[in-house]
Each structure stands twice: as C-alpha cells, then as structure tokens.
Amino acid sequence: MFRHFIALKTFVHQIDCFCPDGEHADYITINKGDVIEVTKERNFTEGSGWYFLIGINDQCFFYIAIEEMEQYVAKERVISIVDINLKMNYLQFKINQSLDSLDEASFVNYTNQLNEVSDLKETLDQYLYTVSV
Numbered sequence: 001m002f003r004h005f006i007a008l009k010t011f012v013h014q015i016d017c018f019c020p021d022g023e024h025a026d027y028i029t030i031n032k033g034d035v036i037e038v039t040k041e042r043n044f045t046e047g048s049g050w051y052f053l054i055g056i057n058d059q060c061f062f063y064i065a066i067e068e069m070e071q072y073v074a075k076e077r078v079i080s081i082v083d084i085n086l087k088m089n090y091l092q093f094k095i096n097q098s099l100d101s102l103d104e105a106s107f108v109n110y111t112n113q114l115n116e117v118s119d120l121k122e123t124l125d126q127y128l129y130t131v132s133v
Helices: 068-072 081-100 104-132
Strands: 004-007 011-015 028-030 034-045 049-056 060-065 077-080
Touching: 004 104, 011 060, 034 104, 049 068, 060 068, 068 077, 077 081, 081 104
Parallel strands: none
Antiparallel strands: 004 034, 004 077, 011 028, 034 049, 049 060
C-alpha cells in the first residue's frame, strides 16, 4: 500500500473506538484535497483485524481499518500519486481523442477533469516536498 494519498471527494469517515463498550466512536469529515498519510504504526484487534494510524494534513491522527482504506481507494474517494499520474495520462489521451474527432463537449469535459486532477497532484507534491525537507 502506498504511504500518501489525497482525497478526490469530500466524505465522512466513522472513527472506530477500541474501548470495550465502543461508545466513543466519532465521525470526521475528510475534505477534497486533504492529504492522508499512512504511518508505520499499526494495531491489531481480535475480531476486527489490522488498523493503521493515519494522519490528515499532518494534524488529525486516528486509526483506520485496512479494509476501509482499500474501499476508499477502490471507490476513488482517495488516490495515490501513481494513480494520479495514470489518471492524468488517461485524461490527456481522452483530450487528444476529442481533438481528433472535433468533439468540443468532450474536450471541455476532459480538460476540466485534467485541471482538477493536476491541482490535486500539485497539492500532494507540495505536501511531499514539505515533509521531505
């Protein structure tokens, strides 16, 4: 699994509580453009499995089940830098196809999507640069 992700969409995540009664569960809103860092710290609970400590924008830290993180990736709620590059490559291909077929509506649609993904890539690149320095 990759270590850094960025949210493509705003969504709400229920934070699991490890208390015996489980009544302390809370909700957090992950906004579009939030950078999610999967840390090396892990926790295993009987019946629930593995949890990873993640940080949102290096400010809010909590544990998330690996299955939940995998679902967020599969549903394209969050995306890794590799997937961003693949998405940008695909969108550039679709833009070229639109130009070849003179399809203005598709061209505008794919160009807007490419601009949006490029902005997210820039945000993630800036975060990764800041972390590395």
